[in-house]
Amino acid sequence: MRFILDEAEKIICAAIFLGMTAIGFANVCVRYLTNYSLAASEELLTNGFLLLTVFGAAIAARRGEHLAVTLLTDYLPRGLRRLLFLIATALSVLLLAMSAWFSWQALVNLIGNGMRSYALQIPAWYYQAAVPFGFALIIIRYLQYAWKGRRDPDDAPLELPDV
Numbered sequence: 001m002r003f004i005l006d007e008a009e010k011i012i013c014a015a016i017f018l019g020m021t022a023i024g025f026a027n028v029c030v031r032y033l034t035n036y037s038l039a040a041s042e043e044l045l046t047n048g049f050l051l052l053t054v055f056g057a058a059i060a061a062r063r064g065e066h067l068a069v070t071l072l073t074d075y076l077p078r079g080l081r082r083l084l085f086l087i088a089t090a091l092s093v094l095l096l097a098m099s100a101w102f103s104w105q106a107l108v109n110l111i112g113n114g115m116r117s118y119a120l121q122i123p124a125w126y127y128q129a130a131v132p133f134g135f136a137l138i139i140i141r142y143l144q145y146a147w148k149g150r151r152d153p154d155d156a157p158l159e160l161p162d163v
Contacts, residue, residue, distance in 0.1 A: 009058040047127040054134030062141035100135035
C-alpha cells in the first residue's frame with residue numbers, strides 16, 4: 001500500500017499513457033484499413049494529454065525538477081538562498097492551490113450545466129474530474145520536496161553546484 005501512495009502519480013501516468021498509446025494505435029489501424037477514423041480518439045487523446053501533464057507535473061514536483069532560473073540565486077549567501085527557497089515554495093503552493101480551486105469551480109460548473117462531450121456524448125465533467133485532485137497532488141509532492149530540502153539542504157537547490 002505504501003508503494004501505491006508513494007508512486008501514485010507514476011502509476012496514473014503509466015496507465016494513461018498505455019491507454020493513449022492503444023487508442024492512437026487503434027485509430028491508425030482503423031484509418032489505414034477502412035479509410036475511416038475513430039471520431040472519439042481525438043477527444044480521448046486530448047483529455048489524456050491534459051491528465052498526463054497534470055500528473056507528470058506531480059512527478060516533477062516531487063523530484064524538484066521543475067524549470068528554475070538559478071543564475072542569481074546561485075551566488076546569494078546560504079541564508080538568503082534558503083529564505084528565497086521558502087518564499088518560492090510559498091508562492092508556488094499558493095499558485096497551485098488557486099489552480100486547484102479554479103479547476104474545482106470549472107468541474108462544478110460542468111456538472112451544473114450538463115455539458116456533454118462532442119464525440120462520445122458523455123458528461124464533459126468526466127474529463128475534468130481528476131484535474132483538481134491532480135493539482136492537490138502536485139501541492140503535496142511539492143511540499144514533500146520542500147520539506148526534504150529544509151531538512152537536507154544538499155538535496156535541494158540551495159547549494160552551489162560542484163564544478
